[in-house]
Amino acid sequence: MKKKALLILSGCLLMFSASCYYDELVAEELPDIPDGEEISFAQDIEPLFSQDGKDCTRCHDGSTDPDLRIGRAYNALVPDYVVAGDAAASEFFQKLPGRGHPFDVGFALSAQEIALIGAWIDRGAENN
Ligand code: HEC
Known part of the structure; x- marks a missing residue:
């Protein structure tokens, strides 16, 4: 039972960090327009x-x-x-x-x- 909870928890963590990475990529894709x-x-x-x-x-x-x-x-x-x-x-x-x-x-x-x-x-x- 404990093993299952751990598995779910690490799965969630993985998904969470993947979504952060994706947000960063999208933000980085827009070039800066010089002032x-x-x-x-x-x-x-x-x-x-x-x-x-x-x-x-x-x-x-x-x-x-x-x-x-x-x-x-x-x-x-x-x-x-x-x-x-x-x-x-x-x-x-x-x-x-x-x-x-x-x-x-x-x-x-x-x-x-x-x-x-x-x-x-x-x-x-x-x-x-
Ligand atoms: C093939 C037709 C089509 C083309 C081409 C198109 N649009 Fe749209 N667009 C629509 C329709 C239809 C809606 C309304 C969708 C709805 O009400 O759900 C929409 C919605 C939008 C909205 C949101 C409006 C709202 O009230 O939520 C924006 C902003 C927008 N379009 C911008 C653009 C821009 C900028 C371009 C060109 C770079 C573009 N669209 C090209 C058909 C098009």
């Missing part, structure tokens, strides 16, 4: 939503929230999906394809693109 690198919503962020082969606006075209079309995306995102200054608390950042989109859309944003969106939000999510 000096300017991020413009219009030039750097909004175009990410209508890239060839990775087109969010195929679905997020006004029929599915948030509306990610050029000229509409900012008002659709802030403040409903984005907490200015806090990417971790922003639903948008958590649900990007490549992170936690409600379902697989057949493509993902790259780690660099996700990091850029995160940095834009953390720096105040300005409409610049």
Whole structure:
């Protein structure tokens, strides 16, 4: 009986440490965006939503929230999906394809693109 409990306990410990390791890996995958690198919503962020082969606006075209079309995306995102200054608390950042989109859309944003969106939000999510 004791042996069984020990086995279960060590199994749980193993699973727990494996999940920590996984979290770390995911966090490490996002590259740092240097403080000096300017991020413009219009030039750097909004175009990410209508890239060839990775087109969010195929679905997020006004029929599915948030509306990610050029000229509409900012008002659709802030403040409903984005907490200015806090990417971790922003639903948008958590649900990007490549992170936690409600379902697989057949493509993902790259780690660099996700990091850029995160940095834009953390720096105040300005409409610049
Ligand atoms: C194939 C269609 C499709 C594509 C492509 C797509 N989405 Fe979505 N997305 C949806 C649908 C449908 C929902 C709503 C799912 C639901 O309500 O459960 C959704 C939900 C979301 C949500 C969460 C919204 C909420 O209210 O919870 C975010 C954020 C999002 N999408 C961002 C994106 C971004 C960014 C891209 C492109 C990089 C993208 N999506 C590409 C169809 C798509």
